[in-house]
Amino acid sequence: MVLLGWTSIYAAVYNEEHSSILDMSQQYGKQLLWIIAAIVIGFFMLVVDSKFYVAFSYPVYAVTSLLLLAVLFLGTEINGARSWFDLGVVRLQPSEFAKFATALALAKYTSKHNFKVHRLNSLLTMGAILGIPMLLIVLQGDAGSALVYAVFTLVLFREGLSGVVLFFGFLVGLVFILTLLLGTGEVLAIVSIGAFLAYYFLGAGKKIILKPFLYVAGSFAMLLGVDNLFTLGLGWEYALLITSVISGLIIFVLSLKKRWKNVTTIMMVFLGSVMFTYSVNYAFENILQQHQRSRINLLLGKISDPLGVGWHVKQSMTAIGSGGVTGKGFLQGTQTKFKFVPEQSTDFIFCTVGEEWGFIGTTALICLFLFFLIRLVFLAERQRSVFSRVYGYSVACILFFHFAINIGMTIKLAPVIGIPLPFFSYGGSSLWSFTILLFIFLRLDASRLERL
Amino acid sequence: MDSYSKRKFIISGIFLMVGLLFIVKLFNLQILDTEFKQYATRNVLRKTVQYPSRGLIYDRNHKLLVYNQAAYDLLVTPREVKAFDTLMLCNILKIDIEDLRTGLKKATDYSRYKPSILVNQISSKQYALLQEKLYRFPGFFTQTRTIRDYPYRSAAHLLGGIGEVNSRDLKRDKYYSSGDYIGKGGVEKSYEEVLRGKKGIRFELKDAHNRVKGSYRGGELDTSAIRGRNVTLTIDADLQAYGEKLMQNKKGSIVAIDPSTGEVLCVVSSPAFDPTLLIGRERGKNYSVLLKDTLKPLFNRALMASYPPGSTFKMANALIGLQEKVIDFNTKIPCYGAFFYGNRSLGCHHKNEYGTSLIESVEMSCNTYYCNVFRYILEAPKFGTVKKGYENWIRHLHSMGFGIHLNTDFPRGEELTGLVPSTDYYEKRVFKGMRWRSLWIISLAIGQGELGVTPLQLTNYTAYLANRGHYYIPHVVKAVEGEEQIDERFLKPQQGTIDSAYFEPIIEGMYRVSLPPRGTARMSRIPGIEMCGKTGTAQNQGEDHSVFTAFAPKDKPKIAISVYVENAKWGSTYAAPIASLIMEKYLNDSIMESRKWLEKKMLDADLIHKGVNLLNH
Structure with missing residues (x-):
């Protein structure tokens, strides 16, 4: 495992080296320094007794949270995000360190011996553990990094969180995308039809199948007619909204009285979806910033802007696509070498691999990561303490999230969120944070036989 | 807790799914899709075209007729433009500030990153001034182009x-790309592929900001x-200039050919214009004027105007008559001052x-004689019908270069084909199904009527007469650098249908x-030159055109010429003197005192x- 980590780091060094020699000798030099520092840190992490991590997980969490708070006021603003401490020689990004701190805190909390994941109390506490750093990072203007915390859902899933949560997450994502793609009215229609089908097949048995829906359809038609007659200007969308929500509420109340559990659930989901549909539109237009909106629109193919927002993605896809099967060879990349790909040493490092090593290189890299991640999962699974296991899963999931989003965005499968590729991207904070993240787990793994 | 341990497979499954998705997408992107590879090449390589002279x-x-002179274009890359002294730039270039603004806007609309031409063909004087100050105008740079210049300021059409x-x-x-120059008309057009040379290409690597980063693959792909x-022409520049001078203030043309080779010695079309008018920045303006x-x-x-040949055509009919044996050297035909047919007559000033x-x-130039000869030719018993006789007549004319495309260079x-009306032409427009009558087309006998001949064709015909029965296809290029000889077709004689024995009395x-x-x-x-010529008058809706065609010397002719002067009536008044002066100039190199x-x-x-009496001769 240590070897694997070393290999990854070595690969990162190697990779960084060639893209740097040409026009980024400074970054190359720094990165080498970071790596040496990372090794020292890693070594330090291994030396520290594993009990220390268990004991100090809350204090570490508290300190990083304070740092996150402090950076809001004392930090330096880079690329629109106030998330850096400028210490002269080094610039530190507390949000990077918050990841392992949160993982520690979560592990600590879930390892309480009377922990039950579905208890409201524990749900709220976990929500708070994840929510505090998330909120602080969002406030820094770095929504991308904040999204990483969503991945802890996967960890909790392992710890018994109902699959329904994942399903809902999936549903929410689906409704979100559909709303942006199609518009609220159409999604409303789809959701209504879906609710109707669910109601029909899963719902109330055979007794009251059609009657209420005849009423619903009738009132919808009537409302449309009235709308047309008196030119109220409602349009079909609002007519549908009014009828479906009112009938939904009626059925909901009815089902509560008669204790048709399934119908209650379906109606709740339905009404929730309707509300979410409208809130998505509101959030999208009012809460998200312009560049985030553009990136999402771009991904959904709603806008095409190869020289503006699409520039990053277009250039990165060009670089990767031009690599072919075997790539242009070490140091031969033209797209990345001449700065067509922006941020290519940090967030778009994958382009260099794609261009210079081709499909073989990218596949090998992905396989390496997959092997690494799955290995981590199995390592986590063999832990005997809940603390170590939860922590291990956290490491795997955080790395997975970075891996998925970072590579995904370079090939237009994910929105452009500025998060680094673990062990590859340039940058001290991220490298150290991943090192700490990983080596704490290695330390825990090494002492898994000890009683904690 | 362990009840959930199977979920590690779900989580690993999610990991694997995402990884697989990436690999599929990358397979598509890197192996199947070629668009991005092409895009990458365009992205990173800048082709700089090396223009040949x-x-x-x-x-x-x-003598040098056309050479290259440097012209300078001012280009601008809008992105690199910083605040500059617009007034100074306008003063140097002598352009309006408004023009500069609209030009800049146009360039910006086209591309902020790519250079586009702001001002075309700056004179070398302005260029010198500009070059000195150019450092004050970031984003602007100049590019050298070659344009043509003409020391003789003549032969613009040619x-x-x-x-x-x-x-x-x-x-x-495919050789051309937008903005390239190409020959438009004349020798520049017909010898374009010889004259243009071959463009070279230099591949340079550039970065996202369009900055050059060095040559691509060490320049191995550069050409x-x-x-x-x-190209050396058959044209005599001095003769050409002299011809244009003689034709000044007259409309018409001169074409002179060396009968022994078919080399065109001069081609004048008047009014002529100075070819330098159509170079440089004033080109568009001058062109529209x-x-x-x-x-x-x-x-x-000289090549595009179709006139009736008039009396100069009579030799052709005489030769055809002799060849078809409807007349012989001793045939005498009385003339009573006109050719009478039916109740009409065609006048003759000779009796x-x-x-x-x-x-x-x-x-x-007896009209009566040729009206009779023409009838004999068309009505000869051996053809059976007049239509057959006419078709045979056309065959002879074509062999003299009338009514056909001469296939010059x-x-x-x-180059117009001219018109020798076909039987179809008459049947559709004139006879409309009636029987052929030679008298209805009798004006062809004396070179009038529907006949259309270009000055080039008329000269070629005279060269044919001078050669006693053959001609060489007229051409204007004598030699092309790097080629041993000119095109095959110019080197072998075009044998006519008339035996050379019949030419002497005509000559x-x-x-x-x-x-x-x-x-x-x-x-x-x-004096001292035996000239053989024929005057003519080409009937015209306005004042008739004056025609003269001639060759000299009588034996071993060196020059054949025809001159048209529009609206000058008699061939002897202007056309003949001008032709004789050209011939004298060519043969003797100067005009004698007398x-x-x-x-x-x-x-x-x-x-x-105005103010010139046309009939004052």
Whole structure:
């Protein structure tokens, strides 16, 4: 495992080296320094007794949270995000360190011996553990990094969180995308039809199948007619909204009285979806910033802007696509070498691999990561303490999230969120944070036989 | 807790799914999709075109007719422009501040990163000024282009010019790209592929900001430009200039050919224009002025104007008559001052009741004689019908170069075929199903009616007469650098259908045209040179055109020429003297004292501007 980590780091060094020699000798030099520092840190992490991590997980969490708070006021603003401490020689990004701190805190909390994941109390506490750093990072203007915390859902899933949560997450994502793609009215229609089908097949048995829906359809038609007659200007969308929500509420109340559990659930989901549909539109237009909106629109193919927002993605896809099967060879990349790909040493490092090593290189890299991640999962699974296991899963999931989003965005499968590729991207904070993240787990793994 | 341990497979599954998705997408992106590879090449490589210098054009005596001069374009890359002194730039370039603004806006609209041309063809004087100050205008730079220049300022029609390629050129030939120059008309067009040379390409790597980062693969794909090859014309530059001078203030044309080779010695179309008008920044303006001129200076009369040949056509009918044996050397036909047919007549200014001989018919240009000969040819019993006789007549004319495309080296579309009406033509338009009657087309006998002949064709026909029965296809290029000989087709004689034995009496008649006391061109006789010629009058809706065609010397001719002067009535008045002066200039290199008055008269004659009595001769 240590070897694997070393290999990854070595690969990162190697990779960084060639893209740097040409026009980024400074970054190359720094990165080498970071790596040496990372090794020292890693070594330090291994030396520290594993009990220390268990004991100090809350204090570490508290300190990083304070740092996150402090950076809001004392930090330096880079690329629109106030998330850096400028210490002269080094610039530190507390949000990077918050990841392992949160993982520690979560592990600590879930390892309480009377922990039950579905208890409201524990749900709220976990929500708070994840929510505090998330909120602080969002406030820094770095929504991308904040999204990483969503991945802890996967960890909790392992710890018994109902699959329904994942399903809902999936549903929410689906409704979100559909709303942006199609518009609220159409999604409303789809959701209504879906609710109707669910109601029909899963719902109330055979007794009251059609009657209420005849009423619903009738009132919808009537409302449309009235709308047309008196030119109220409602349009079909609002007519549908009014009828479906009112009938939904009626059925909901009815089902509560008669204790048709399934119908209650379906109606709740339905009404929730309707509300979410409208809130998505509101959030999208009012809460998200312009560049985030553009990136999402771009991904959904709603806008095409190869020289503006699409520039990053277009250039990165060009670089990767031009690599072919075997790539242009070490140091031969033209797209990345001449700065067509922006941020290519940090967030778009994958382009260099794609261009210079081709499909073989990218596949090998992905396989390496997959092997690494799955290995981590199995390592986590063999832990005997809940603390170590939860922590291990956290490491795997955080790395997975970075891996998925970072590579995904370079090939237009994910929105452009500025998060680094673990062990590859340039940058001290991220490298150290991943090192700490990983080596704490290695330390825990090494002492898994000890009683904690 | 362990009840959930199976969920590690779900989580690992999610990991694997995402990884697999990536690999599929990457497979598609890196292996299947080629678009991105092409895009990458375009992205990173900048092709810089190395323009070759265009071939030079020399005249037959190796005098330079066309050479290259440097012109400078001012280009701008809008992104790199910083605040600058607009007024100073405008002053240097002598342009309005408004023009500069609109130009800049246009460039910005096109691309902020790519350079585009702001001002075309800056003179070298302005360029010198600009170059000194250029550092004050970031984002602006100059590019050298070659444009043509003409030391002789003549032969504009013949030489043609160069201009930017149009969309049709781009589609037709992949060699060109937008903004390239291509020959437009004349020799520049017909010898484009020789003159243009070969563009070179230099590949340079550039970065996202369009900055050059060095050559690509050490320059192994670069090609250097190959300069265009020089071309030597058959034209005599001095003769050409002299011809244009003689034709000043007159409309018409001169074409002179060396009969022994088919080399064109001069081609004048008047009014001519100075070819330097169509270079440089004033080109567009000057072009539209020339285009609107009612005298049509851009129209190349020598090749594109179709006139009736008039009496100069009579020799052709005489030869056909002899060949078809409907007349012989001794045939005499009486003339009563007109040719009478039915209740109509075709007048003749000559009268000889005792019978005009063949030689006299040419010398005196007897209309009656040729009307009869034409009838004999068409109505000869051996053809059966007049239509057959007419078709045979056409066959002979075609062999003399009338009514056919001569296949010269002028650009296609700049050389008219002329008109020898086909049987179809008459059947559809004139006879409309009626029986053929030779008398209805009797005006063809004396070179009038529907006949259309270009000055080039008329000269070619005269060369054919001079050669006693064959001609060489007229051409204007004598030699192309790097090629051993010119095109095969110009080197072998085009044998006509008339036996060379029949030519002598005709030529004798033409010789007498220049002799006193009776010759119609006796005023144009050049002492010491035996000239054979024939005057003519081309009927026209306005004042008739004056025609003269001739060759000299009588034996081993060195020059054949025809001159049209529009609206000048008699061939002897202007056309013959001008032709004789050209011939004298070519053969003797100068005009003798005794003929200086004639030269002066021709130079002074003004048939275009008012106040000149056309009939004053």
